[in-house]
Amino acid sequence: MIRRSLLLSAVAVLTLAACGQGADKKAGAEGAPLLVGATAVPHAEILEVVKPILAAEGVPIEIKVFNDYVQPNVQLSEKRLDVNYFQTKPYLDEFNIARGADLVTVAGVHVEPLGVYSKKHTTLAAIPNGAQVVLPNDASNTGRALLLLQGAGLITLRDPTNPLQTVRDVATNPRGLKFQEVEAATIPRILPQVDAAVINTNYALDAGLKPKTDALSLEGADSPYVNYLVARPDNQNDPRVQALATALRSQAVKDFIAKKYDGAVIPAA
Numbered sequence: 001m002i003r004r005s006l007l008l009s010a011v012a013v014l015t016l017a018a019c020g021q022g023a024d025k026k027a028g029a030e031g032a033p034l035l036v037g038a039t040a041v042p043h044a045e046i047l048e049v050v051k052p053i054l055a056a057e058g059v060p061i062e063i064k065v066f067n068d069y070v071q072p073n074v075q076l077s078e079k080r081l082d083v084n085y086f087q088t089k090p091y092l093d094e095f096n097i098a099r100g101a102d103l104v105t106v107a108g109v110h111v112e113p114l115g116v117y118s119k120k121h122t123t124l125a126a127i128p129n130g131a132q133v134v135l136p137n138d139a140s141n142t143g144r145a146l147l148l149l150q151g152a153g154l155i156t157l158r159d160p161t162n163p164l165q166t167v168r169d170v171a172t173n174p175r176g177l178k179f180q181e182v183e184a185a186t187i188p189r190i191l192p193q194v195d196a197a198v199i200n201t202n203y204a205l206d207a208g209l210k211p212k213t214d215a216l217s218l219e220g221a222d223s224p225y226v227n228y229l230v231a232r233p234d235n236q237n238d239p240r241v242q243a244l245a246t247a248l249r250s251q252a253v254k255d256f257i258a259k260k261y262d263g264a265v266i267p268a269a
Contacts, residue, residue: 033062037072037084050247090140107245108226108268112201115215131195137181145198211264
């Protein structure tokens with residue numbers, strides 16, 4: 001019995017120690033790296049550039065890569081991340097309203113021009129009547145995609161400037177385009193099966209597309225859809241978060257973006 005008690009005590013001590021080690025790795029834990037959620041391209045790639053810069057300042061970061069737009073915000077809200085870097089403000093506003101969250105922008109970093117792509121047609125003019133056109137299915141990107149199609153002369157909208165319009169707000173559709181709304185991350189995979197698709201630049205790059213040469217139509221450098229570093233109200237002024245914001249807006253990052261992405265990603269003003 002004594003030996004069994006000693007054994008159980010030893011197991012308990014080891015279990016508590018293991019739990020303590022795991023807790024040190026959680027977001028916000030004292031001494032833990034700043035845990036940053038991001039999509040793979042270009043966000044995680046840009047974060048890799050600032051990683052050694054911040055390490056030299058005593059601010060280690062750990063990058064957690066996501067392949068969707070929902071979980072980075074969910075996990076930030078739940079304090080499983082310290083910050084995230086992947087989204088525009090219209091998307092963030094939509095998430096906050098839909099989920100009752102209060103996430104906040106910290107710094108605008110870059111613009112990823114949205115593009116219209118096709119594997120079947122080489123110009124917008126070649127897109128036929130009744131063509132199937134895929135759009136991202138989240139509200140902010142659906143509206144943004146429709147504005148892009150309007151700018152390309154394919155449709156007109158009831159409100160030419162509203163960023164949160166839906167396909168129900170299409171006023172004229174001369175070619176009778178048929179719209180299908182799909183999760184943004186999956187659109188590049190189905191591109192060969194449809195006539196055209198509007199694709200977010202991070203997913204286009206991840207799929208090997210070159211926005212500057214492959215897109216049939218592309219947003220300009222004046223796009224208002226800036227990608228932000230995002231935090232919670234309780235940690236937005238954390239010196240580590242502010243250090244990351246400064247590093248992401250540094251000349252070193254601007255130079256990397258210009259060289260790496262050749263116009264497919266543009267530093268924010």
